[in-house]
Amino acid sequence: MDLAPLHFIGESIAVEFDQPPVLEKKPGRPDRFIWRGETHVIVALLSEWHDYERRGRMASNMRPSHAAAATQRGSWGVGRAYFRVRTGAGRIFELYYDRAPKAVDDRKGSWVLYRELGESSPAL
Secondary structure (H helix, E strand, O other): EEEEEEEEEEEEEEEOOOOOOOOOOOOOOOOEEOEEEEEEEEEEEEEEEEEOOOOHHHHHOOOOHHHHHHHHHOOEEOOOOOEEEEEEEOOOOEEEOOOOOOOOOOOOOOEEEEEEEEEEEOOO
16 A cells, blocks of 8 residues: 655644553553543554664764764653544554754654645555
């Protein structure tokens, strides 16, 4: 199945887990997310990937050997975990968990609904 972006969303969402994640900064796929007051139940994980690349001023604050290891497994507050999911209504979304802390007094990451995908039409 070839997928193409239907809508860029880029909005914060709340997520729910049937079993709380063991590691707060590596939560895994949620079971549900709430977007604009509507609960979307996730019925299938279509793909998952991680991006631990350091950007901006964070890109140059490590020794090269440590930076190489951090790119593979992540370091505190850096990186995103992406999930492509299908909901019970048959819609396909990509969401991600951003490990960056929001503020000094809020060190948890945040969830973002990145975009909605749909089947692409073959080129004529």
